[in-house]
Amino acid sequence: MAMKVIGLLFGMEQSFPPALVERINSTAPENIRAEFVQIGGIKMADLMKYDVILDRISQDIPFYRSMLKNAMLNGTRVVNNPFWWSADDKFFNYAMASQIGVPIPKTVLLPSKDHPPTTTSESMRNLMFPLNWEEIFEYVGFPAFLKPHDGGGWKHVYKVHNPQEFFEAYHKTADICMTLQAGVEFNEYYRCYAIGKKYIHIMPYEPRNPHHLRYVAGFTLTPARKKQLEELCMKIVNSLGYDFDTIEFAVQDGIPYAIDFLNPAPDAEASSVQPENFEWVLEHAAKYLIELAEEGRRIPTEYTWSEFLAGNTGAAPKAPAPKAPAKKAATKK
Numbered sequence: 202m203a204m205k206v207i208g209l210l211f212g213m214e215q216s217f218p219p220a221l222v223e224r225i226n227s228t229a230p231e232n233i234r235a236e237f238v239q240i241g242g243i244k245m246a247d248l249m250k251y252d253v254i255l256d257r258i259s260q261d262i263p264f265y266r267s268m269l270k271n272a273m274l275n276g277t278r279v280v281n282n283p284f285w286w287s288a289d290d291k292f293f294n295y296a297m298a299s300q301i302g303v304p305i306p307k308t309v310l311l312p313s314k315d316h317p318p319t320t321t322s323e324s325m326r327n328l329m330f331p332l333n334w335e336e337i338f339e340y341v342g343f344p345a346f347l348k349p350h351d352g353g354g355w356k357h358v359y360k361v362h363n364p365q366e367f368f369e370a371y372h373k374t375a376d377i378c379m380t381l382q383a384g385v386e387f388n389e390y391y392r393c394y395a396i397g398k399k400y401i402h403i404m405p406y407e408p409r410n411p412h413h414l415r416y417v418a419g420f421t422l423t424p425a426r427k428k429q430l431e432e433l434c435m436k437i438v439n440s441l442g443y444d445f446d447t448i449e450f451a452v453q454d455g456i457p458y459a460i461d462f463l464n465p466a467p468d469a470e471a472s473s474v475q476p477e478n479f480e481w482v483l484e485h486a487a488k489y490l491i492e493l494a495e496e497g498r499r500i501p502t503e504y505t506w507s508e509f510l511a512g513n514t515g516a517a518p519k520a521p522a523p524k525a526p527a528k529k530a531a532t533k534k
Contacts, residue, residue, distance in 0.1 A: 276498025
């Protein structure tokens with residue numbers, strides 16, 4: 202039986218990748234093993250040895266992102282789908298989620314304060330000037346959060362309480378495309394792991410605490426809230442297609458607002474997520490990656506963008522049935 206290989210692609214993480222490789226290799230069938238990805242220059246449309254790759258770093262390194270897309274041409278199962286991840290952004294996340302019944306704070310997409318590189322005011326001639334600020338502030342309200350439309354890791358995030366604070370923050374954002382989102386004055390906050398569009402882990406979380414104490418929250422997850430959040434998580438990941446994500450909810454007046462769910466390489470370090478959560482993500486990440494390896498490569502049925510956007514959806518397609526031999530032409534007597 203041919204050996205199937207699961208590769209881990211990662212950057213500065215210290216605890217999660219080696220622990221995950223060890224967990225897979227200690228629990229997987231004999232014909233499946235895990236290792237750290239090792240690659241050099243990539244030949245186009247080349248068959249890679251990896252049947253499955255867990256991607257934890259390509260958001261920062263374009264070489265890796267292009268390599269992962271190339272790997273999918275020959276059926277490598279990539280978590281998360283590099284085609285969809287390349288196309289997605291947080292503002293689209295919010296708009297999509299609002300369409301499927303997930304509570305989302307009011308959000309507006311804003312043009313960058315400065316012109317993007319190589320552009321001038323003439324490049325922006327379709328943009329009204331000045332912008333309709335009063336309408337925007339009336340719709341969103343204050344307090345609000347100014348944050349990048351496709352960023353992460355709490356970089357360039359500002360809480361603003363009035364127009365003056367907004368403009369002070371906005372002037373610092375240079376050429377970053379931003380969103381302004383209504384602030385949720387929450388009394389509960391949850392961070393949820395979602396793996397394989399079926400394994401959900403709800404974690405009480407307190408983002409206002411120091412980093413090492415954020416999983417020490419002063420409230421308890423009730424069965425009713427757990428069921429509610431699980432259903433919302435499933436709606437989100439099934440719509441957006443992520444197989445390894447975290448989703449954050451801020452609860453105000455009993456309503457859980459999804460405020461951050463473009464986290465396809467979420468923190469899983471033992472030092473920050475606490476032992477119980479670290480064990481859960483290890484167990485279920487290993488389980489899901491082994492499941493993908495057992496299903497086998499997902500060979501494209503046609504070479505279209507939509508085919509690759511589908512990513513890991515569904516099991517690997519079956520090989521086409523062999524054609525019956527052509528009948529010999531009748532000979533004239």
